[in-house]
Amino acid sequence: xxAISDFAAQQAAFNSRLxxxxxxxxxxxxxxxxxxxxxxxxxxxxxxEDQAALEALNARSAEIATKLEALAAETPPPVPTEEPPxx
Numbered sequence: 001x002x003a004i005s006d007f008a009a010q011q012a013a014f015n016s017r018l019x020x021x022x023x024x025x026x027x028x029x030x031x032x033x034x035x036x037x038x039x040x041x042x043x044x045x046x047x048x049e050d051q052a053a054l055e056a057l058n059a060r061s062a063e064i065a066t067k068l069e070a071l072a073a074e075t076p077p078p079v080p081t082e083e084p085p086x087x
Contacts, residue, residue, distance in 0.1 A: 014074075021071050028064045032057060 035057055042050055 018071070018074070021067065021074075025064060025067055025071070028060070028067070032060060032064070 035053065039050060039053055039057075046054075
């Protein structure tokens with residue numbers, strides 16, 4: 001394999017990992033939206049069950065934020081498009 005084909009294979013594997021991670025986060029967000037809608041549909045004052053659900057939503061949101069931070073850390077910086085100045 002050439003350096004270019006090696007890089008292309010590595011990049012394809014990396015892109016697949018990112019795609020899977022993004023799909024996982026999208027799924028998590030959809031579940032949170034559904035749970036929030038259920039809470040909003042709850043009538044009256046906040047019950048102990050509602051409070052537990054709110055706390056679970058907060059915890060799950062924090063988990064999703066951690067996943068996004070890890071995803072951002074995995075993503076390499078963009079390739080510079082301009083040549084650096086010669087000093």
